[in-house]
Amino acid sequence: MRMGFNLQLEQSQKLIMTPQLQQAIQILQFNSLELEKYINEQLEKNPVLEANVEKERQDISDKKTEEDKIKEINWKEYIEDFNNYEYTRGSYYNEENEFNYENIVSRESTLQEYLLFQYHLTLLDRKYFVIGEYIINSLDDRGYLMATVEEIADYFKEEKHIVESILQIIQTFDPPGVGARTLEECLLLQLRSLEIKDEKIYKLIADYLPEIASNKYPYIAKKLGVSIGQIQQYCDFIKTLEPKPGRRFTPNQNRYITPDIVVKKIGNEYTILTNDYNGPRLTIREDYKRMMTSSDENSDVVKFLNEQFNSAAWLIKSIEQRKQTIYKVAEVIIKKQMAFFEKGKKYLRPMTLKEIADEIEVHESTVSRATNGKYIETPLGIFELKYFFSSGVEGNEGIGISSESIKSFIQDIINEEDPKKPLSDDKVVNKLKIKGINISRRTVAKYRDEMGILASSKRKRY
Structure with a gap:
């Protein structure tokens, strides 16, 4: 076999992404917050860049005002006064029994902090405090207990009924339903906190939650020996209860939008x-x-x-x-x-x-x-x-109708229906045809699901 070197010229077209082009594409893709962060990073990296001069002048003016304020503070007096505050009174009052406004924390408490505050006001024996704190710290973001009573009892080498008793005390705390181990227990705890006396609603939650979710009101009514209308009222009330009592303590994840x-x-x-x-x-x-x-x-x-x-x-x-x-x-x-x-x-x-x-x-x-x-x-x-930007269908007049427009029409049709005789997807299709919109029953069902609208059998009122 003969081996050797060979030199060959070849011409081809290639798109080369320069660093500048990559940066331009990246900047175009940024949303407003990402762009602002990126600009600030570049201001730190590149010494020849500067922000708008007028803005800088305003910042300098504001900074000078803040510096003037700081100079007016008597720091010696401030620190001495601060040291007089008592931790044992929750840091809300000083020695002279004056309310300490500076120690009011602006952030919201976590679920655990809120429950521990209530727990420390109980009159339990000190040796049981650590068990209660363990239980509270074992709650998830929903407010549900993730560890079993048996696991906690084994960990502390304590009797199960002791752990259960401490848990029952925590389950009386605010928010109602906290410390539950199941959805049923969570809802039942809330009924007790509201001092509901009707035993049928307790039985309804304990035994028929899956049927409630499926709107099987006739079946439940027959089992409990009450009217369908009464079951409907019970279920309406149950739906006002909070299935996740710890939810309001979850950090706010609001996204602030700056329009471009x-x-x-x-x-x-x-x-x-x-x-x-x-x-x-x-x-x-x-x-x-x-x-x-x-x-x-x-x-x-x-x-x-x-x-x-x-x-x-x-x-x-x-x-x-x-x-x-x-x-x-x-x-x-x-x-x-x-x-x-x-x-x-x-x-x-x-x-x-x-x-x-x-x-x-x-x-x-x-x-x-x-x-x-x-x-x-x-x-x-x-x-x-x-x-x-959305797909759609062609109307009777040859004009395209977007999927968002169709959803809006579906919402209006369902809002106007008789709650006792809700419209099936086929009937919604027929009403859309009258408006010049021709889509299949399957498409109506798809859009309805995307909008979070239940099927007609689950929307029915009695």
Whole structure:
């Protein structure tokens, strides 16, 4: 076999993702909060960048005001007074029995803290306190006990009935239902806390929760020997109870939305405004510009600054390009969805990413990045830009109707139904046909499930 080296030229086309292009794509994909965080990171990394001067001046003014306030404090007196506060009184009062407003904590208590506070007010023997604390710390976010009484008794080498008694004390605490081991026990504890006397409702929860979930009211009524209407009333009351008593102590996960685009209707026209709150406006520092011009062209300082200037300029350009792309996308959306803005959700038409991409002459992926996680504030409310892209069907007049519009029609039909004779999916299909919307029963069921609307058998009232 003959071996050797061979030199061959080959020409091919390749798309190379430069770091600058990758950065531009990343910036376009950021939502407003991510962009603000990224800008702040770049301000720390790149010394030639600075935030908007007017904003800095305001910050300096605010800082000076704060410094003036600090100078006015007599720290010696403050610390001596602080040391007088008694921990044994919960840190709410000082020695002179004056209420200590500074020690009111603004954050909400956790479920465990709230229960331990109640537990420490009980008159239990001190040797049992550690068991109660263990039980409280074994509750999950719902307020349910995750360990068994047997496991806790074995851990502390204590009698099971002692552990059970301590658990029963904790189960009388607020919020009602806390310390339960099952959903049934949780609901029964709440009935006892409300001092409900009717034994039938206790039996209903203890024995028929699966049937309640399935709305099998005739079956339950026959078993308990009461009317279907009475069972309906019982079930309505049960549904007002809290299945997860610890839920209100779960940290608030609210997501604050900063719209990228604001749409205002002025007269008969819609005006589009870009929201410039997405982080500080970036500029290049004047002192570094002067340093650049005054330094030797071949010095290391100039080479370093040249790199930083290029990086800063590209960042500023990418942020501006992001803003312009989102603006163009929003502009076309408003033009194509004008019926929605004028008449409401029922008039949202089907629209694809490709339609917008063709209009503004970019790739579909660019439109996808420009709409994902970006929000628009309109006279009808705040919507994610992706909300306006949905599939749909063609109406009788040849005009497309989006899935969101169809859901709105379904909601209206169900809101107007007789609760004693709820409409089946087939009947909803027929009512939609009258409105010029032709979809199958399966599609109605799919949309109904997505909207969280129960089937007709479970919506029936007696």
